Amino acid sequence: MHEKLTLGATIGIVGGGQLGRMLAFAAARLGFRTIILDPDAACCAAQAANAVIVGAYDDVDALKQLAAGSAVVTYEFENVPVGPMRALAGTVPVFPPVNALEIAQDRVVEKAFLNGIGVPTAEWRAIDDTQELDHAMQEFDTDCILKTRRFGYDGKGQASIRRKSPHGELYESLGGVPAILERKVPFDFELSVIAARGQDGTITAYDPAENVHSMGILKSSTVPGRITPETAEAAKAIAATILERLGYVGVIGVEFFVTGEALVVNEIAPRVHNSGHWTEGACLISQFEQHIRAIAGLPLGTTERHFDAVMENLVGSEVNAALALAAEPNVLLHLYGKGEARPGRKMGHLTRIHPRDDGNRVKEG
């Protein structure tokens, strides 16, 4: 189902966290209205939206209300329940398409899909009990990571296992839920591509960022970092293949491990992505506006990068130093208006811009 929004149309956003907030701001700048669905009336996206529907993500009445008030519906995180979203998609266009949501929600389905379209991932095995874990660890005979198939984020729901180490209790300690064992990739660094596909099939991608995680949470994204032009092109091409095969509309984040020149996909996120926040400071059109453009049926914007950039997350109490950072030149500060700075909670980010090292400049429009 396609939809070209008219001036002042309303966009429904499932999820009222910082990504929903930044999407709502971008939508407003294009003259669109927004309604947020979130269980918390005081969610941080409320400040940026015309209205908040308070309800669980699988609350059928709340979803109906959202659909009734929206010309198109999108979501800010991949753990939205698939069933209700599929029902919603029968009454209002939902972008990105629900099949992408379904694939990204389950690490086994995700990797099977990626391998099926020829995209390399870490070697993996589906794990449903301790015996399967034993067999797979013997078979791989290397360091591995055990992850729950569903509902993992920011490093939650996963555990490393060293080669030949005891792991008797490990499967149960993750809750005894369906899991996946992945062979640990001895990567040099991690990168991500933020790409988008429009309703007309146009695909664009921002330059990839080199990402550093700490305790499972993204710490920084650096563009271009250590990424060679060849690796950047290869990563963008893989992202484009994924978008094509999903019949995708919207922004996607694709995370990779880089080993030498080799790329394997770690995971895909069918939404705007933390590692794309730097686009706000270094590009005319941010990932948030790009997503709104795509789902609104507008032409995608330029992904031209005008600066080298380093984005740093402000996690937990790091936010307390944020306002002092405003004194640094070339820093764009972005706080999420969240109340309590709990440990591990993403409270904001900053982007430092620098002249492009390669001397590239904006091209005449």
Added chain:
Amino acid sequence: MHEKLTLGATIGIVGGGQLGRMLAFAAARLGFRTIILDPDAACCAAQAANAVIVGAYDDVDALKQLAAGSAVVTYEFENVPVGPMRALAGTVPVFPPVNALEIAQDRVVEKAFLNGIGVPTAEWRAIDDTQELDHAMQEFDTDCILKTRRFGYDGKGQASIRRKSPHGELYESLGGVPAILERKVPFDFELSVIAARGQDGTITAYDPAENVHSMGILKSSTVPGRITPETAEAAKAIAATILERLGYVGVIGVEFFVTGEALVVNEIAPRVHNSGHWTEGACLISQFEQHIRAIAGLPLGTTERHFDAVMENLVGSEVNAALALAAEPNVLLHLYGKGEARPGRKMGHLTRIHPRDDGNRVKEG
């Protein structure tokens, strides 16, 4: 009264038009909460704010409510009643200071202030009746403009008078209210400076823009346009003098006429200014963030300009073509989410960026 806001503090904004809206977005990005005071609950700034207090700008109860909920109060237009704002300033810090509001509200007081601190303006006479108008027209013996002293904006409340032409009914046609006659300045072009002063006395100014008006409404702002570096520096220096002498805090817009190398000030606006909207696309820190930084007691941001830029207003039905403009590369579109596209109503703007003609680049931070 000074005030350094803490993380998550609330900023009160008097006026819910597009300037209030853009200020609210900038405040949110720095993690602040906002309350808008506007007579219209559906004002376009409501989308960007945490709360709206519906009330007239001189509604004492509404203003008390605003003061009670805000750590600092600012305003988005210069026709806010001075008396209530002065009363408000006794209970909560108000920036820009109310004396700037008072001066900018009355064209006679404004010009007397400017001339008093050595800033040149067009020659002028206060006009309180038809006889005074006759005398002044004879004395000036040139084309002139008659303006109401108060409540003029977007070319409203003014009329041109040609030298030696009949003007018998003209004074009454403007309502018979106190007026000012200004000698018409034979300018080459108009420019404006968007400057800011922080609570610590620091002054910054963006590069001046060349402005074109049509039917009294700003049509475009071009940076650098025909402005020489010398004229730019002179205009910035005058803006700095005005800020100093007012003990100002916040962003100010200073409009000039340029004739050869000579500058005269046309008017000052104690607020963010339409001719500064280009800063959003061409600078890391926009005029809106700069204003929020100033009134929040934060360090002012860099005013470095990374691109040449042309800002165009989308007035009335021009907005209907806006979404198609998204197809142009290097265009940053900004719509205000207003409902009806009435003639003369500012509905949005766009900024086109181009590489700097002088080859200047961002400096290392």
